[in-house]
Amino acid sequence: MVSAAILAVLILAVLIGPFLWRVPIDEIDFSARLQGPSWAHPLGTDDLGQDLLARILYGGQISLAVGFAAMLVAVVLGVLVGAVAGMAGGKVDAALMWLTDLFLSLPELPILLLIIYLFRDALTAMVGPEMGVFILIVAVIGGFRWMPVARLVRAQFMSLREKEFVEAARALGASRLRLVWRHILPNALGPVIVAATIDIAAAIIAESTLSFLGLGFPPDIPTWGRLLYDAKDHLDFAPHWALFPGLAIFLTVLTINFVGDGLRDALDPRRVR
Amino acid sequence: MLQYLIRRLLIAIPSLLGISVVLFTVLALAPGDPFEELATNPAIPPEVRANLRASLGLDDPIHQRYFAWLFAMLRGEWGYSFVSRIPVDDLILQRLPTTVVVIGASQILALAIALPVGVLAAARPYSLFDQLANLFAFVGFSLPTFFTGLLFILLFSITLDWLPFVYRTNIEATGWRWWWEHIRQAIMPVMVLGLFQGASWTRFVRSAVLDVIRLDHVTTARAKGLPERRIITRHVVRNALIPVVTLVALQMPIVFGGAIVTEQIFRVPGIGSLLISAILANDTPVIMAVTFVFACLVVFFNLLADILYGFLDPRISYR
Numbered sequence: 238m239v240s241a242a243i244l245a246v247l248i249l250a251v252l253i254g255p256f257l258w259r260v261p262i263d264e265i266d267f268s269a270r271l272q273g274p275s276w277a278h279p280l281g282t283d284d285l286g287q288d289l290l291a292r293i294l295y296g297g298q299i300s301l302a303v304g305f306a307a308m309l310v311a312v313v314l315g316v317l318v319g320a321v322a323g324m325a326g327g328k329v330d331a332a333l334m335w336l337t338d339l340f341l342s343l344p345e346l347p348i349l350l351l352i353i354y355l356f357r358d359a360l361t362a363m364v365g366p367e368m369g370v371f372i373l374i375v376a377v378i379g380g381f382r383w384m385p386v387a388r389l390v391r392a393q394f395m396s397l398r399e400k401e402f403v404e405a406a407r408a409l410g411a412s413r414l415r416l417v418w419r420h421i422l423p424n425a426l427g428p429v430i431v432a433a434t435i436d437i438a439a440a441i442i443a444e445s446t447l448s449f450l451g452l453g454f455p456p457d458i459p460t461w462g463r464l465l466y467d468a469k470d471h472l473d474f475a476p477h478w479a480l481f482p483g484l485a486i487f488l489t490v491l492t493i494n495f496v497g498d499g500l501r502d503a504l505d506p507r508r509v510r
Numbered sequence: 511m512l513q514y515l516i517r518r519l520l521i522a523i524p525s526l527l528g529i530s531v532v533l534f535t536v537l538a539l540a541p542g543d544p545f546e547e548l549a550t551n552p553a554i555p556p557e558v559r560a561n562l563r564a565s566l567g568l569d570d571p572i573h574q575r576y577f578a579w580l581f582a583m584l585r586g587e588w589g590y591s592f593v594s595r596i597p598v599d600d601l602i603l604q605r606l607p608t609t610v611v612v613i614g615a616s617q618i619l620a621l622a623i624a625l626p627v628g629v630l631a632a633a634r635p636y637s638l639f640d641q642l643a644n645l646f647a648f649v650g651f652s653l654p655t656f657f658t659g660l661l662f663i664l665l666f667s668i669t670l671d672w673l674p675f676v677y678r679t680n681i682e683a684t685g686w687r688w689w690w691e692h693i694r695q696a697i698m699p700v701m702v703l704g705l706f707q708g709a710s711w712t713r714f715v716r717s718a719v720l721d722v723i724r725l726d727h728v729t730t731a732r733a734k735g736l737p738e739r740r741i742i743t744r745h746v747v748r749n750a751l752i753p754v755v756t757l758v759a760l761q762m763p764i765v766f767g768g769a770i771v772t773e774q775i776f777r778v779p780g781i782g783s784l785l786i787s788a789i790l791a792n793d794t795p796v797i798m799a800v801t802f803v804f805a806c807l808v809v810f811f812n813l814l815a816d817i818l819y820g821f822l823d824p825r826i827s828y829r
Binding site: 346445491494 | 525528529532533536537648649651652653654655656657660661663664668760762763764766767770771774775785786789790792797798800801804805807808809812
């Protein structure tokens with residue numbers, strides 16, 4: 238509950254904050270370089286005198302957007318693969334599960350880096366630097382996170398499709414698609430929601446990691462990971478520059494994880510409280 | 511035992527092949543050309559470039575190129591780094607031991623944290639210790655490795671000035687002093703990785719032990735009057751470790767991701783930082799090879815997990 242409230246505050250701050258705190262993110266002020274927190278700059282400034290609060294709020298929008306979008310990609314892919322495998326059974330199931338296991342044993346970060354290295358320039362040329370990197374990062378992170386969801390959904394489908402109410406619906410002549418959409422899927426969603434919540438946190442960490450390695454968004458877009466990347470060489474005389482974006486990532490991920498855990502307890506009747 | 515090993519190895523081959531197909535497809539689908547450098551160089555006439563392409567088989571159909579690439583990899587011909595002109599396999603062999611040592615030490619640290627904390631937390635569920643352990647676990651795996659790394663540098667190197675934050679290979683010292691310097695500079699990377707892993711493993715261990723501790727054979731052991739310590743170590747932990755081993759093996763890709771980040775922060779000269787510098791320098795052969803090595807390591811650890819099952823659970827016989 239507390240964490241849900243903190244998370245809500247964080248999301249609201251990131252969404253509304255830029256309207257209240259109207260300092261531009263790229264206003265360079267050399268007279269205020271690397272300053273600690275003050276009234277003019279509540280979270281201090283970076284090496285170009287740019288206001289960190291404004292940059293963190295802006296970066297938060299990107300980080301959260303990437304998190305949600307990547308989660309959606311992962312959940313849609315996972316539900317699709319899991320549902321097909323769970324309903325079809327037999328050879329299709331075996332093949333899809335082999336694919337899932339294969340993806341599970343791929344080293345995620347090296348392949349993410351590889352794909353971004355290979356495709357970034359082409360996509361950037363097609364849809365512009367910001368959109369290009371956004372699409373690429375969301376697609377790739379989502380594309381490497383669907384496996385747990387697929388396994389969950391498959392397991393749920395396997396047990397649900399033998400249940401009496403599904404049998405009854407089938408006996409009434411419901412089509413296969415209707416069976417899946419109206420009867421099985423809604424009942425399988427509980428664990429998927431939990432997995433989806435945790436996926437948001439994982440996607441935010443993945444995006445920040447890429448940006449931290451200097452391979453995410455271009456330098457003029459201050460995502461939280463990018464801010465840390467820029468700050469890491471100034472740790473000794475401007476620690477606030479690294480601390481605040483790091484804290485933002487930490488708090489967001491921690492509260493999302495707590496909310497996911499709470500949801501798990503709420504949705505899983507077998508767990509004793 | 512030997513037969514079981516061979517069978518597991520044979521099962522690992524298709525997944526390695528699958529990974530190589532994925533890697534090759536990514537490379538083949540990618541826009542851009544390994545000859546971009548030559549193409550923009552006005553000193554090289556187009557015919558020469560075309561001949562070079564033909565001699566390197568770049569115009570062959572894709573499946574033919576895949577098999578050519580695969581056989582070259584199998585024969586150990588991994589190509590040369592574009593940047594340093596050193597054979598890629600030499601470059602990787604130079605760097606691999608550091609990575610393996612750092613990852614290995616951090617996994618041992620993670621295990622040393624997760625096992626006792628997880629078991630104790632599960633032995634008294636919902637006690638104060640359990641809640642503290644739970645909080646620690648959540649904080650631990652919500653702190654991304656790159657942020658913990660920076661925090662550690664800030665605390666131990668800059669504020670307290672205890673530990674060096676740049677990893678050096680050329681330490682001019684011998685004997686004990688050499689070891690001491692190496693251990694000192696490895697402490698922070700190992701701690702960062704180990705704490706992160708330990709935190710998530712603690713939760714695995716706790717829930718696995720909770721599942722086992724309610725089973726009938728544990729009640730029987732209690733009824734026999736066995737001391738609690740013996741029940742926990744012999745009857746509970748051993749059974750609880752089986753699902754934990756699975757989860758740990760599944761976490762391996764994440765461990766390597768964390769290793770890349772930590773190596774980058776502390777400038778540890780391992781294959782993770784090799785990968786990053788290769789990407790920044792557009793050094794394609796090195797990038798491909800390092801990614802493939804990471805994939806092989808993941809498959810290897812899955813194999814290790816399979817073998818561990820046999821030790822933990824005699825019911826899974828080495829058939």
